[in-house]
Amino acid sequence: MESTTLEVPFLLANQSEGCVAPHAAVENTLFGVFYILLFFLALNGNALALWIFSHQRGAASPANVFMLHLAVADLCYVIILPLRAAYHLTGGHWPFGEVPCRAAGFLFYVNMYASLYFLACVAGDRYLAVVHAVRSLKVRRARSAHVASLLLWALVTVSMAPLLLSPQTAEVDGVTVCRQLYREKASSRALVSLAVAFAPPFLFTLTCYLLIIGSLRRGSRLDPALKTKALRTIGLVALIYVVCFLPYHLSRAAFILFYERFASGCASRRALSLANRLTSALTCLNGALDPLVYLFGAEKFRGTVRRMFCRGEAGVSAATSGELKGTHESSLSAKSEF
Template identity: 45%
Template sequence: MNSRFMYHSAGSHGENISLSVFYVIVFFFSVPANAMALWVFCHPKNKTSVPRVFLTHLAVADMCYVLLLPMRVIYHASDGDWILGEVACSLSGFLFYLNLYCSLYFTTCISFDRFLAVVLPVRALSWRKPAYAKAGCAVIWVVVTVCMAPVLLSKQTVNLQLEEERNVTVCQQLYLQKTSPRALLSTAVAFSIPLLVLSLSYILILIKLKTVTQQTQSRVHLKARRMVVLTLANFLVAFLPFHIHRFIYIVRYSQPNVSDMEATSLSIGNRVTSALTCVNAVIDPLMYFFLADTYQRTLLRLLGRPESAQPESGQISNPVDMSSAF
């Protein structure tokens, strides 16, 4: 690892304080929201459906991710010095990527399921089975785990002496990315698949919704609109900046003409875009609230708000729509 990049990985005191506060805020809001989601989605009284299967696994991935944030808080509160040891560093990097990509792929599955429910509601009835959804989730967990396993097999902590004569331990898995051609290819493949599926699903859903009049809009159509908006916002904030910067970092890192200023910018970009990925765990509960009726009713009861038994204005129900509801 280039010494310039390791030097800049510690960050300034102000940056470390800002990131510590940011992670604490995300942890404070996301843990109870995702814990309630898991309780609602796993409750035995709630009927199992394809969307609920994907939402449950998404909540698990988000919860596992945010439970790692205290380690990052400790790291930044220690002013860029990793004091938790080699094992914690390796596990932190492994679980970060595991839950990041599982969240991305479960979000993609939810979007694809909405596409089937809206664009191919009758034809897709035979495909949209909870058993198939569970099998798909199991495949995602296994594939991502296998792909990320090498992180656990190599040394990830490096001792570094800064200019102010301060020795720190850098956990390379937090913000220093692999920069080999293989890393570039794997990142491109891992990100291009959900990007393509999400883009096509959104385009086809929006085309379908344009052909539906306000009078004939059903519950599933309105939920599809909300899903498009929330998932797109989540994708643009949490996933896209991280992967764009990762591409830039990998390409520029190997160039011999990288200045110290650019090295600083790339290192800061690593920390900022990596931090933004955890916003996913805050936006997803908003999606649960607007798309999952059981989650919405539970949260409203906890807040002391009355539940509305009336359907939303302009909605009508039919057997196809109700089979697609969350």
């Protein structure tokens, strides 16, 4: 997973080429407002999830362990969304200095690829719980899930570490820019890294969920209501991939292939740049959508949230002591917690 940059502000990126986007100020304002709203949604949803998962009593399921780490990944990136909003609201100027610029790019990619791999782990755990319910009981342990999660954290962090080691700010036309938000890296090596980083978790998740759907259709001991919940969860994860991750990687591939070689003229370059900005923003949306995965995918999380909203603050302690209390999943409960 090679370190890359995020997006190209139209105004600055095209000034040197004589291509100034006619609606750059409006676009930057819309992006800034979007990141502010996303900050509050993702912060509240993932902070609640982290609190619930970390206060579980008894043995947690492997899926809940992966979801806990997914919430941590989202929160790590949520904290720098205000900086990204400020960047857009100031017209593409980076006033925060070198270290925050490096952190912005580093956390963006750590969050995105950690999320991809943790969602893949959830898919793998669900596949074992449904298709190989009995044989997988010895494998599906919370401790094993924590070990796998730590290894994934190490892999993603080391892969993105170069972003923290090289200078990332520069002066362009008298304005300080953050290279992580200024210009894409258009190289064949970046394209290979893009495919290696995205394709494995995407294909693995897709395969697991197709096998689960096939198993449910062939017949399962799950009752119809639980089957419906399972299919809804699968659909939600597929939606996150299709909306948040797939467009960005397709857009980046197009940018790398065509921006320097084939995109002649302002219109085509602005189109590639706008696609990159939009899809980059969409990747951040996964921080707000992941709590929905917890809601559909974790019975204890769903029960706690239901009690909190139905009973108010008086029901929080009851939810914590009751709904979060449990032991190892049985074969049937493992299937039901999607």
